[in-house]
Amino acid sequence: MKFLKFASVALAVASVFAATHANAESANIPTAREEVVLQNGRIMLYEQNVKVPLRDGSYVYANVYRPKVPGKYPVIMAQGPYGKDVPFQEAYASTWAKTIKSNPAVCAGSSCRFVRWEETDPERWVVDGYVVIAVDVRGSGYSPGYLNVLSVRESRDYYDAIEWAGTRPWSNGKVGLLGISYMAINQWQVAALQPPHLAAIAPWEGASDLYREVFFHGGIESDKFFQIWFNGQILPNQNGNAKTRYRDPGTHEPPTGAPLRDDQLKANRIDPLDEDHEHPLLDAFNEERTPDLARIRTPLLSAGNLSGAGLHGRGNYEGFVLASSPSKKLFVHGGTHDDSFYGKEGIALQHRFFDRYLKGVNNGWESLPPVTMTVRDPAAKPAVDRAESTWPISRIEWKKYHLDAATKQVGEQMPGAPSTATFKAGQGVATFDTTFDTTEEFSGPLAAHLWVSSSTTDADLFVTLQLFDETGKEVTFLGASDEAAPLSQGWLRVSQRKLDEKRSTPAQPWHTHDEIQKLTPGQLYPVDVEIWPTSIVVHPGYKLRVRVEGSDFVRLGADPTQMINRGSGFFLHMDPVDRPAAEFGGETTIATGGDHDSYLVMPFVPAKK
Missing domain, CATH: 2.60.120.260 (Galactose-binding domain-like)
Known part of the structure; x- marks a missing residue:
């Protein structure tokens, strides 16, 4: 009850700010419309800050990348808090440099201009007849509202965004989700809500049990990561934060909408560690934001990391085992999640999966083994992959x-x-x-x-x-x-x-x-x-x-x-x-x-x- 009273007061204060904030907002929301020539000569339409309505009357903003040629196309989508208008190369320069060094072909066939942190490259998909949508979660980037990461309400917002995308004139009605970490965790959450237009998900290294894998480990609060993450990656992109170091590459202004004062910013968010202190056990609050994996019935490609203890590991195994999807595959790998996600093998796997379930291409996906895993052998380089029929392996x-x-x-x-x-x-x-x-x-x-x-x-x-x-x-x-x-x-x-x-x-x-x-x-x-x-x-x-x-x-x-x-x-x-x-x-x-x-x-x- 203490948490609910605190949250109610915070939301009430935030709503007062919202009325005045909305008036100034429209002047701070760029709406670029651009035709981008891809490397094969095809044209991609880039639409910035398309307004997506939500069930409670609020809205979030999305960037839409789609083929210029009229038609109905499948949709690849991600919703996150890191800034859909913040280039990976600028916000996370050192990680980008490592990724490029490990995978020199990352920008082959792409300008990499629209690559964002832990999201896919739109150019690689639009060229093959897909629409790509990137959404700022409520309270981040250009999307106004109360910032409450990985919350139940955020999952419902995602549901609404999926349904919006699935009913656009340029959509074929099939939406797939793709992304790493945060953009994988929220796939499990929203898929369990069963949006009608959700046709496939590919959570790449993302927890599926928020209590056991994200906020607590064996009942012990995992605090240090969240201190660094929330202060270093989330708050700089909070909606209204005019002091952010980030810049919209189109306007060279902060990509966070109309500015708010520091006290308004604080009233317009909740720190996940405060929620941990209020809810140290797996109570109704934690149960509600943790998805019921058995309710996931969409085709599933789950990519788990063997070297991801603390966040990026267990969830992909559990999601694969517990999901009710009649078609599900587990891809177990090592290394960083950037390397596997942006690397040649990972991209080919993603395309084959979504081609099958969003386009209906008969490409032999069903014939692939249920489990493909890297077997780590220090004496064997490079590492070898092996096919298995189950996880855990049946002959253990x-x-x-x-x-x-x-x-x-x-x-x-x-x-x-x-x-x-x-x-x-x-x-x-x-x-x-x-x-x-x-x-x-x-x-x-x-x-x-x-x-x-x-x-x-x-x-x-x-x-x-x-x-x-x-x-x-x-x-x-x-x-x-x-x-x-x-x-x-x-x-x-x-x-x-x-x-x-x-x-x-x-x-x-x-x-x-x-x-x-x-x-x-x-x-x-x-x-x-x-x-x-x-x-x-x-x-x-x-x-x-x-x-x-x-x-x-x-x-x-x-x-x-x-x-x-x-x-x-x-x-x-x-x-x-x-x-x-x-x-x-x-x-x-x-x-x-x-x-x-x-x-x-x-x-x-x-x-x-």
Whole structure:
């Protein structure tokens, strides 16, 4: 109730501003209309800031790119908060430079003039007979209103925009969604609402469970990323922010509409961390903004990243498994999401998918395997892709690796005697190693079953899997979360250890996160920690290390003040409101052996017969 009262007051204040803001707005909304000659000589019509009406009488603005030749065309669409009028190359110059270096052909066949952060290049689609639409979410860019990212209302706005696009004179009535991260997360959300004109979705590295994958990890608030993201990427593009560093390339003015004062801007938005503080459990508020994946019935291409712990990973696997789509494919890859999305292979896959379901082209899409996955083998370069029929892989043999605190080892044999390992949160770590003597593959979800006690009434567990080659050098992975990501990671707040017994499996515990069960200091409790899926081939002499600690993983020797190459990227859990030191700075004990068997569940994949 406290949140609802706060939100109501904020919205009421915002509505007062809106009346005066609307009068000045029209003078600050450029409406460019341009014919753009594409590299093959065809003409693309570019229409800036086309008004899209919403069900509550409000509206958002969209940029529309379409063929000049009259006709009815399928639509590719994205809705986001980063600015449809902010060039990727200018707003994120360093990332763009890396993307171009990795994929020199990104601008082959395109001027790249209209490429935006984590959205597709319109020129690549219009040339093939598509309309591309980019929408500023309510409260961002040129779209006026109250900014509430990834909210239920924002999903309903997207529904309305899809229906608008599907009924335009130039539309064939079929709308597809394509985008990375934010523009993938909101695909899951809106697809579950079942807009009639939505015909296909391709969420590229985007969470599908907002509580478990975005705002909280194992019940622990993921705050650092949202501080950096909201302040650095969202607020500069808030509607009315005249101080933004961004510029509309057509007008050289801020692409944020009529200016608002600082107090008006603050009243016209809500910080997602404030929502986290009001809703630390999976309550009705968090349930409502998390999509019911079983309601998704449109054709689905789900692209997940093996090196995306903290945001860009789990959701694509879960979305693929739980969606009711009769036609669905899972594309599992590594590397950055920019490389896979803008690279030659990714673009070809996207076109083949949408050609099938938006144009009706019989291109053999259905004959592709349900799962195409990159198998990460440090000894094999380049990495190879393999076809599978299911996720998780049907032939997986789940292996238990038992922890032994006395020897600091983890192995397939139970420890000889009970023992314990104790560490202070933020200052110590318990490690358990095993060295492989054969080549083996592990691909799929993982879990750690641990017996733990705390010197306080709660504890946070951070579980990290590291791999070292036969020379002792750590095997790391370029990924979406970190440029040197470890093998995998998992998290759990021990007071939120309660399981949904029907949904849980030994390799994937499913926590309800609906109540807090405090600990009796010194008492041992069995807990199950979900570790996000991975894929790896290990060779003789390779060493696996299981780290259990009470704070975020920081690689030995890494600069703790830097966010890259430390192992956890920006996805850190440091909010003193969520993790008061008196409760989460105590000593944690891991018991192993005897009646307290602590173990790791690993997805061993035997070779295909």
